Amino acid sequence: AMEPYCNLSFSSCLLPESVISATELELLTQNVVLAHQETCQFRQENLHVLRWETFSTPEMQSFHHKPMDQMWERCVCHVTDAIQYIVEFAKRLSGFMDLNPNDQIVLLKAGAMELLLLRMSRAFNCYNSTVYFEGKYAQLELFHSLGCIDLISAMFDFCHILGVLNLSEHEIAFYSAMTLLDPCRPWLQDKQKVETLHRKLQVAFRHLLRRTHREGIISKLPHKERLSAICQLHLEKLNVFQQMYPGIAWERFPPLYKELFISEPDNS
Numbered sequence: 001a002m003e004p005y006c007n008l009s010f011s012s013c014l015l016p017e018s019v020i021s022a023t024e025l026e027l028l029t030q031n032v033v034l035a036h037q038e039t040c041q042f043r044q045e046n047l048h049v050l051r052w053e054t055f056s057t058p059e060m061q062s063f064h065h066k067p068m069d070q071m072w073e074r075c076v077c078h079v080t081d082a083i084q085y086i087v088e089f090a091k092r093l094s095g096f097m098d099l100n101p102n103d104q105i106v107l108l109k110a111g112a113m114e115l116l117l118l119r120m121s122r123a124f125n126c127y128n129s130t131v132y133f134e135g136k137y138a139q140l141e142l143f144h145s146l147g148c149i150d151l152i153s154a155m156f157d158f159c160h161i162l163g164v165l166n167l168s169e170h171e172i173a174f175y176s177a178m179t180l181l182d183p184c185r186p187w188l189q190d191k192q193k194v195e196t197l198h199r200k201l202q203v204a205f206r207h208l209l210r211r212t213h214r215e216g217i218i219s220k221l222p223h224k225e226r227l228s229a230i231c232q233l234h235l236e237k238l239n240v241f242q243q244m245y246p247g248i249a250w251e252r253f254p255p256l257y258k259e260l261f262i263s264e265p266d267n268s
């Protein structure tokens, strides 16, 4: 009988064996997808059903007239809530907890806000440019009283770019894991270890995209410089806020937010 044309079994396909085995690839994919599913804060379907529930004009006005420090305090609390889920996501990613504690902190400090922006795109309706905020979908205008509309519009633009790609939860999970486990982050002690994890994620992500015929999105994903520019802008605006309201940040902002975004005043 004819030899089978080719051995189509999974394990023989052209995986760079040096990086990851077929079984490890399957396990890694499950780990990434589950870690995201279990820590995504709001389920995509719940955000979806609400996406045409927008704030009325009077509601918008009430947000509009809130004092700047009050609006900042509310957003900072929402950021802190969301980042607690992101920390949980990191802890469930295989390999993250095996990194030395210093590197775990370095990756979270550099990546937490970036992952929040990726997650925020799940809560963005790119047909009417509104984003989920405190129960309904809000236009850009609603955030005017924060006094950093350039930062908020950069966030909206970013969410728009991701929104039109219509990323699946699996794709967001991998994009988040690869953003977090970035071997190029400054101050990493064991860069090699993060590099190996990142490379395995890359192979697994490419495999998922090939299987789902979504390779096209790779070239359309925003470059990491774009993400870090928005995070830089956030730090600048936080600085301006602290100048305008000295003491509020220290007294009213949650410890996790301060730890991640407010550098200790050098007591030199």
Ligand SMILES: O=C(C1CCS(=O)(=O)CC1)N1CC[C@](c2ccc(OCc3ccccc3)cc2)(S(=O)(=O)c2ccc(F)cc2)C1
Pocket (backbone or CB within 6 Å): 040, 041, 042, 043, 047, 072, 074, 075, 076, 078, 079, 082, 116, 119, 120, 121, 122, 123, 131, 132, 133, 134, 143, 146, 148, 151, 152, 155, 234
């Ligand atoms: O998206 C989420 C949640 C996590 C992911 S999810 O489960 O899919 C949906 C819910 N967010 C949670 C926190 C949110 C947030 C995101 C970024 C952010 O940037 C830093 C910053 C800090 C202080 C002032 C200005 C900017 C602040 C808050 S938010 O408050 O809802 C908010 C949203 C839009 C906006 F224009 C301003 C604030 C987005």
